[in-house]
Amino acid sequence: MGHHCCSKQKVKRGLWSPEEDDKLIKHITTHGHGCWSSVPKLAGLQRCGKSCRLRWINYLRPDLKRGSFTEQEERIIIDVHRILGNRWAQIAKHLPGRTDNEVKNFWNSCIKKKLIAQGLDPNTHNLLSSHKTKLIHSHGHLHQTTSVFSISISHANDANNFVDMKTPFAYLTSSQSSMEMETLPSSSLNIPSGFGILDENCLWNTGLEPFEIEPTRREMLQQQQPEQEKVCEGEIGNRVNESNGAQNMETSMMESSNFDFDFVESALMPCGMYCSVSPMDQLAWDC
DNA sequence: AATTGCACCAACCGCAAAATC
DNA sequence: AGATTTTGCGGTTGGTGCAAT
Known part of the structure; x- marks a missing residue:
């Protein structure tokens, strides 16, 4: 029956x-x-x-968009999913002409795999532990090291009210004494276009309509703070510590010479927010 | 040419929220 | 105000067709 x-x-x-x-x-x-x-x-x-x-x-329905998802649509799906999780209907609201079912299918059959291939956990959007490589010190000479950072954005006047966009977006190259920061090469670039401003209930994403975050989800996101670690981040840590306070951090980042922060500036400047850089992981390899 | 394996996705199911009676 | 119906959602699945054997 x-x-x-x-x-x-x-x-x-x-x-x-x-x-x-x-x-x-x-x-x-x-x-x-x-x-x-x-x-x-x-x-x-x-x-x-x-x-x-x-x-x-x-x-x-006549207002359905047919055909495969565009790159922009894919980006939106990933960004909103990072904040909301498997809320397919909510995600689909950011994609005119797409249905929750379609988004869900696209996620399960396609995006999930892509994220995993990038070393990202499709649930948390953080680095998979299997992709974490221990920083290895060998005696005498130093390895090439890379740190992957996440960025946190919050209102300057409310440090508790933030959401952590834990997308790896930049790395630090440390060779001998000189240090420079670059953005990741575009092949692996995963710029967090999901940068946003978290208000009482909503997140304004750059380029997206504001959307609500459920309190439990918000807490979960806030608990996902990356642990501070040692060694290479020590160097970053110095930068961070030098500028005591969030406001200073913003300027210190802007001043760091080889750091391409254009996209951060545009997200930050009008809004009186601050931004912090946190180490997520280190990767190391022999030169 | 036939068989197996697998990826995809349209549609299903159960549940819960919302609406209606 | 409670019961019942309707709608909406998200996880899951099984049919289809393509690819590899």
Whole structure:
């Protein structure tokens, strides 16, 4: 027996035929859907109302965008997912013409793999532990070292009210005494376009509509602070510590010469926020 | 040519929230 | 105000078709 809503008479299930689609389209364009549970009868379909609703919303609606996701859409999905998690319907609201089902399928079949391939945990968007390499000191000469950092943005006047955008975005190259910072090469670049300003309930993402964050999710994000570590971050730590206080940190970062922070500046300057850089991990290799 | 394996995704299910009676 | 129906959501799945054997 089928689902209880479909158990009376014979109710078709499975894929929709073009004829069924026609009936549904004709009915809804002329009468509107009204109560979904009465649609099948009125449209002459042997389906349950639920199935009709799903077919219309996910496939037949005229305002649906067809075709594969663009890179911008993919970026938005990743950014919003980092904040909201598997809230597919919420995520889809940022993508006109896309459905939650479509976003979910795209995530499960495509984005997940991409993130893992980049060494990112698709749930937390942090570095996978399997990609963490211990910094190895050998006697005498130093290895090339790389630190991956995350960035935190918050209101300057409320240090507790922040969300941590833990996307690795920059690395520090330390060779002998000279030190320079660069952004990651574009192949592995994962600029956090999800930079945003966290207000009481909302996150304004650059380029996105504000969206709400549930309190529990917010707490979870806030607890994901990367632990401070040693060695190479010591050097970064110095930078950070030198500037005591968040306000100074902003300027100290802007002043650091080879650091391409254009995208940070544009996110920061108008808003009176501050930004902090935290080490997430170190990678090391032999020269 | 036939078989197996697998990725994809449209559609299903159960649950919960919202709406309605 | 409580019961019932309807809608919306997210996890899951099984059919389809492509690729490898």
